[in-house]
Amino acid sequence: MRAPLAAMLTVWPVLAAGGEFFTLDGHGGPIMDVTTAPDGTIATASFDNAVGLWPNRAPRWLDGHQAAVNTVIFLPDGRLASGGDDFDILLWERDGSAERLTGHEGKVMALAVSPDGDLLASAAWDGRIGLWPLAGGAPRFLEGHDAGVNDVAFLDGGATLFSASSDGTLRAWSVANGSEERVLVENGFGINAFHVKEEAGWLAYGTVDGGTRVVDIESGDEIADFSLDRRPILSLTADDLGRYIAVGDGEGYIMVIDTTDWSIARDFRATDTGPVWALAFSPDGTNIHAGGLDDTLYSWPLASLDEAAAMQDGAKSFLRDPDEMENGERQFARKCSICHSLTPGSERKAGPTLYGLFGRPAGSVADYSYSETLRNSDIVWNDDTIDGLFDLGPDHFIPGSKMPMQRIAQPQDREDLVAFLRRATDPETQQ
The missing domain is CATH 2.130.10.10 (YVTN repeat-like/Quinoprotein amine dehydrogenase)
Incomplete structure (x- = not known):
């Protein structure tokens, strides 16, 4: 309370x-x-x-x-x-x-x-x-x-x-x-x-x-x-x-x-x-x-x-060396990680957790406050909708959403990101 x-x-x-x-x-x-x-x-x-x-x-x-x-x-x-x-x-x-x-x-x-x-x-x-x-x-x-x-x-x-x-x-x-x-x-x-x-x-x-x-x-x-x-x-x-x-x-x-x-x-x-x-x-x-x-x-x-000692940036993915990552993880680090976690719970991030993302209706994570646009959306997250989100950008794919504008121009980069997310957000692989 x-x-x-x-x-x-x-x-x-x-x-x-x-x-x-x-x-x-x-x-x-x-x-x-x-x-x-x-x-x-x-x-x-x-x-x-x-x-x-x-x-x-x-x-x-x-x-x-x-x-x-x-x-x-x-x-x-x-x-x-x-x-x-x-x-x-x-x-x-x-x-x-x-x-x-x-x-x-x-x-x-x-x-x-x-x-x-x-x-x-x-x-x-x-x-x-x-x-x-x-x-x-x-x-x-x-x-x-x-x-x-x-x-x-x-x-x-x-x-x-x-x-x-x-x-x-x-x-x-x-x-x-x-x-x-x-x-x-x-x-x-x-x-x-x-x-x-x-x-x-x-x-x-x-x-x-x-x-x-x-x-x-x-x-x-x-x-x-x-x-x-x-x-x-x-x-x-x-x-x-x-x-x-x-x-x-x-x-x-x-x-x-x-x-x-x-x-x-x-x-x-x-x-x-x-x-x-x-x-x-x-x-x-x-x-x-x-x-x-x-x-x-x-x-x-x-x-x-x-x-004085400087700020300790820890192991946050958006601060890691991109050369240490495969391409899909690199795209996640650059475009997604500052707003989203991959584990259960939204961790006070700007966006909801991506844990269990595939097959999930948009606007459905219980501990996150969505915009009305996403709460009323009929989008279900899968390979095609995630690709479309980053191909067009949130402002065109989901007009009225509070998602920050992020686009990934290259099809291969989007394909690699989707493959990474499918692995990293699967509850069975995280058990």
Whole structure:
């Protein structure tokens, strides 16, 4: 039975004293975002479609999204807000229930709340910014970006909103009338993330081409450039005091910038395989929390980051050397393993287990929450339907499904995948 969210938010202890290394285990897929409440409570967003809350380092799951969760934030009134690949925003109440906010037509990538707690802003890949009254009422949408919006933040007591987009611009908007006020940054390549420290007058941003720069929030003039030959920049945050900025990239590094003299204080290889999608400081600034392809959240003491051990990626099939696999298993590792297990039980993965797949009606695994499309489908999984799924892609084979778009173009690769799945998912061969 799920514990009431009110109890979680009011009695959870701080997870760790300053300077203590720890991990949080339990997600069934990569960790896409992490955030902290003032009391140290951690919330995580994952590719496994869930929001994780971590009392005493044990997970409490908030399940409601129909696809990967990209962003999660605490609201001033103690609620949570999360956004995902299902185009929706969920507002999690204190009793554990959720209100679903709909209106975006693309993935929701970031959320921000106004200082007074009255307004929620959303950045989405439909190219729009959503403004949602948290007391209820219809949303407004700001339009003007030429590509998906990746990040948002309020300034001026909530009167101004900044947004970053894949169109390479960082723009300022009037919240009152929804008009674009100015373009602060024109980068060319997309801007994935930014963090603004209004009282200090700076904004730091990270780009698809690896740019990591700090600019004046009024003039847009460059204050510092920390761009290295690593790309893309995927996550960027700062501690509460604005002393340190942390930057995560696609090559597994976390760079820490000291804003007192604009120097690189730490440059840490956090993982040998893959990106750093999620970053947050502990409220006291002593620890940096991070997540990536691994389904474990890591928290390192900032003071000893140079000597810290990197994330341990284990034996996950999507991280194994493809040269060690036969072709069918290789196709499974590349296209399926991050979402699906081969053993009984769905293991909090983004998709259901494939155990006993052949001859099974679509939408029939008892412990998995399917989309209505698959629940009502008449598809039965066999050689032909699995081949068709990867030949056409889920968006054409099962329109309306929440399956991520995956295609395998070569017939031989599909044939080898089907043969592997027939062996690997057969209950008799696993006994």
